[in-house]
Amino acid sequence: MNSSATLLFERDGSIAKLTLNRPDVGNAIDLSLAKGLMKAAIDCDEDDSIGCVVLTGAGRFFCTGGDVGGFVSAGDALPSLLKELTAYLHMAIARLARMQKPLITAINGPAAGAGLSLAVLGDIALSASSAHFTPAYTGIGLSPDGGSTWLLPRLVGLRRAQEIILTNKRLGADDAAELGLVTRAVDDELLADEVRAIVAQLGKSTTAAIGRTRNLLLSSLESSFETQMEDEARAIAELSRTSQTRDRIQAFVSKRNASPSHRESTG
Template sequence: MTQPLLFEQKGPVAHLTLNRPDVGNAIDVPLARALMETAIRCDEDDTIRCVTLRGAGRCFCVGGDIAGFSQAGNALPGLLKELTAYVHMAVSRFARMPKPLLTIVNGAAAGAGMSLSLLGDIVLMAASARLTPAYGGVGLSPDGGLSWVLPRLVGLRRAQEIMLGNRAIEAREAEAIGLVTRAVADADLADESAAMVARLAAAATGAAGRTRVLLRDSFDTSLERHLEAESRAMADTAKSAEAQEGVAAFLAKRKPVFHALEGEL
């Protein structure tokens, strides 16, 4: 049986690939469950310093499996509760794991696929790709954290227009309004992604993990509480071998070596 989600670890990098290309990597229960299980695995495995997520074939992910929704009939509400339980646990684990996530939007990302695409700390998007909320088009409200992430990236007013108008966003506009990190020519996407992976995997993972927390929590706290959180996080990271290496490298006027990369990334 074909695995709905491919996992490959190369050195310190975990490469995840949504693997239902014949249906645009639409999310059904097996794929949702695999996402949850793999997110937990990435969170728990200390040998993993960076995670990438992309789609097999021409699409990143077209969202939920609408054909499966139709087949569920009156059982659809129950199916959606099961599906979102897995997807939301995956989103939470990916968002809170102490290592960066790179999403590589190689093609169309719609619905929950758009939610997953925007989850990355770094989001590289092929110039030919597009993002579409899609939920309103099938009479459903959003999931996967899209209604939480989108207004934080582009502001409430623009998020309202995009989601309520179910408006498709081309790659160049997505970059211009801050939805993605960078729009990349299709032919350059693989090389750009590899370069970014190498940079993230070679960085100080402990500091990156703390930085992820500080950035995420900055919207929900006062300045004074955030300053205290910054102070405590910095003091904690100072105890690490990575900090010791960073300081030593700075004084020696050399590049720090936080991790000896093994094999091809």
């Protein structure tokens, strides 16, 4: 386990769990937390023994966004603070988005500002029913960060993203799920069980296959149809060269040939 005071990094076999750990301030992001998240994201990206990453928050909140109290304390140095803070935060988000492992966000409570960006970043975003989501930026005279102006239009469409961000609209977990902002909402007490079930399902594939698929999905809205299909062709061919994939294919064929229904249909 490699943890800091503000970001807990725990391992359970091939699963890495990252916990935003400033519960007394709603896991608000200060420089320490942003740096810790960046370091953890790089470690997850580089460690081949990690097969899946889970991101959650400590206490009642998932993440309330930037540490507004710190913004006030910065005074005239706020622009410099924001540039430094977003440098670490954006690197963390980019690494989590581009790593060759799936990311599950276990949204245990309210998410706002950059916390909203982190919440919806997951390939699978599971929200506790009690959670709610708020852009927050325009309420304090700021514009969005954390990739929210890239993520939200792709998840819910431009028109809905405009309304949510510009009017600082608050969404409950069920509404967020209905719009496609999160994968689904589950009862609070079932959130941990749902995460474990998803981790187990993802574990049935290979890290390489998941990683290639993540990359294809991320690029799909910016590629032409023909370019996307060429990327698909190259990815599937590259995967077929790996021993993991060949072993999986052989095991599937062997299992199918051994099944009674297959013997009956071919005999």
